[in-house]
Amino acid sequence: MREILSEMGATDGDFAELQRVSESLPPDPTLPFRRSRNGRFVIDFGGRRIERAEYQPFILSKEEDFVRHDSGKVREFRAIQDDLQLNAAFQGLLRFKAYVIDGIAIQGRPRLNHTSRLWVSTVFNLRTVTTPDLLGEPALEGVHSDGVEHTMTTLLGHSNMSPDSAQTYIHDVKEVNGTPNAQASRDLILGKVQHRSFLDTLLIVDNERKHSLSPVRAVDTSRCATRDMLIFFTRRPTEPGHPTHPYDSLRPHREMPMVASF
Template sequence: MELRQRYVKERWAFIEGEEMVSLLTKLGATAGDIEGMKTVSDNLYDDPTLPFRRSRNGRFCMDMEKKTLQRLAFQSFALSAEEDFKRYDSRQVRVFDEIEDNLQLNTALQALMVFKAAMIHGVDIGRRPLLNYDANKWVCTLFNVRTFTNKDILGEPALKGVHSDGVDHTMTTYLGSNNMTPSSAVTYMHEMEETTGIQIYETKTHLVRARAHHRHFLDSLIFVDHEYKHSLTPVFAEDPAKEATPDMLVFFTRRPVCEGHTSSSIDSLNQHERLRMEFPSSRLLYRLDKRFYMVRRKDPP
């Protein structure tokens, strides 16, 4: 709840990995599943548009009325310049390989989702156009990503420069890395006045709101995506002769879309037919309804 208060006030929070392990354990994650998160990125596939990334994704629904989280039907993925995502593949419909049971049935992953639901539930935010804020549901698109740099290519976690992710709340969780320099994959958060699409070296210092660096297992950053833009430094190799890789989980969470949205044709709320997963989050979210539902930006709990 202290983290929630910080999130309500600052609109972002960084949780050290050691603290996150403790939180996830209290939310039902087993020691074996927490350890298993370190290798879950070893079986990723080539990204559909980025040559320096391997990835999988999956869609989930946080249903705040039923107090459940469930896997949603497979859909393709798209982001547009109107959502502050300016890149050569903006608006392009991309098809990713799917996250499988080895990740979605991991109790640490499920605890991370409950944690995020607890952090964002009932918090007033800047609203995006064409999202259904009357729906008491969240659509969470989860990406499991390995960015890599080698002698032939530079891995850039944010090739698009300063951007937003087109959602309400973004959370990033660090799973590990190999051969990566300390200056790699540093996140900067910028005020919304910053220009979308420019590179870090072009940004204005007075518009940098915060800096966060994932360095330890399960270090996590969560922020209100429509109130901050962000950018990341590239991945640099300690030994240029070897591949450098950071592994991440990225949780994009927003309300369901309305007609006219870029993703209106690819935002089904149906359950996945093959990879079914549903689990209750009722105890924690019931407490949030009772104690924190009326939390507002200028009314700290």
């Protein structure tokens, strides 16, 4: 992945900055063990450009295969800043995902505009923190989908994290949403992977596979353990009646513009 992003213009300085960007994350609006920012980017496959979209609240519902205490709740995340969106390695990751998903036949989700050449990519920069008193759960919701069409996850770094931490399990869609990771049926697990090195990346067709993660555990339990990620949720625009439709603007961001061609 580093070689691919370098070919797209990322420098050693960009990679170094990307590994540090999670240091400034503010507290998450609903999860005490997480720090977060998010931002929305419109991928225009017709115009071959990616543009930062204006800020919108975020909602993910049970109807979209996400079962958690804050399902259906409108959440207000702090916004991704220029230190991330103007980073050439980050822009390369957006381009990479656009190249990979373009033209791929998938099982689409209901109440999305399946003829649109515009796709919405909501990006989360997340740090999961485990302390001596609090266990960090990258997926507290257990087995789930993300309510989109493609989910891409990229590791930025980790510290004091045990080798068996944050393992991603891929589940058949028959698995019940909200099932705790440790209680999921072994017969419905299709694969297991783990992000261990900088830029390790996983791409899931979100409406055809479910996934879950094991907790972040500390090697030295007297100190904090951290895991820093970029999560790229990508889908076509919503239609009326979709839970997210009121928060699905495609207008550009006026205060923090960003445009990248691909």
